[in-house]
Amino acid sequence: MSDATDPWLIVGLGNPGPEYAANRHNVGFMVADLLAERIGGKFKRAQKAQAQVVEGRMGPPGPANRRVILARPMSYMNLSGGPVTALRDFYKVPTDHIVAIHDELDIDYGALRLKLGGGDNGHNGLKSMTKAMGADYHRVRFGIGRPPGRMQVADFVLKDFSSTERKELAYLVDRAADSVECLLAEGLERAQSAYNS
Numbered sequence: 001m002s003d004a005t006d007p008w009l010i011v012g013l014g015n016p017g018p019e020y021a022a023n024r025h026n027v028g029f030m031v032a033d034l035l036a037e038r039i040g041g042k043f044k045r046a047q048k049a050q051a052q053v054v055e056g057r058m059g060p061p062g063p064a065n066r067r068v069i070l071a072r073p074m075s076y077m078n079l080s081g082g083p084v085t086a087l088r089d090f091y092k093v094p095t096d097h098i099v100a101i102h103d104e105l106d107i108d109y110g111a112l113r114l115k116l117g118g119g120d121n122g123h124n125g126l127k128s129m130t131k132a133m134g135a136d137y138h139r140v141r142f143g144i145g146r147p148p149g150r151m152q153v154a155d156f157v158l159k160d161f162s163s164t165e166r167k168e169l170a171y172l173v174d175r176a177a178d179s180v181e182c183l184l185a186e187g188l189e190r191a192q193s194a195y196n197s
Helices: 026-036 081-091 125-132 153-157 163-186 188-195
Strands: 006-012 051-058 066-073 098-104 112-116 140-145
Touching: 006 026, 006 081, 026 051, 026 066, 026 098, 026 140, 026 153, 026 163, 051 081, 051 163, 066 081, 066 163, 081 098, 081 125, 098 112, 098 125, 098 163, 112 163, 112 188, 140 163
Parallel strands: 006 066, 006 098, 098 140
Antiparallel strands: 051 066, 112 140
């Protein structure tokens, strides 16, 4: 069982490379980038994992201030479990102190849902993580909605956000980052009641 002094591993899920940077599937990277900016860090290559990491502290001064490792796996999305497990083992992070930030098809664009555990809902990044270490980690699910018409899911998630969506994207990424900070400082129930929509 984890305790308050254990570090937190916050993982933004996405695909590495500039061609994927603005894709819907990479919203986890976008939130992780903003969190890194907030704690004043820059991503650098992890020594023991195929990932980029930033180490720092998050939250108000005092007992709610948390040691955090922000991570962006540099494997492709469907292989995220390997790098995340390597980071978990290297930093000695309990599984219930891991937060995966990811895109979610079954939620309207921009809506957030925080939860602990559960299924992968067809998300390849979560599928890989759960296979590698079980399902008892937190998720920050960032809604991207369903593809229009007959567009294939794979095509939809690997497309950039639309121009209409981009108008709100910075605000929504900011709100998702706030929800992660709330989760760490105040716990899951408080974060759910404040941010789940």
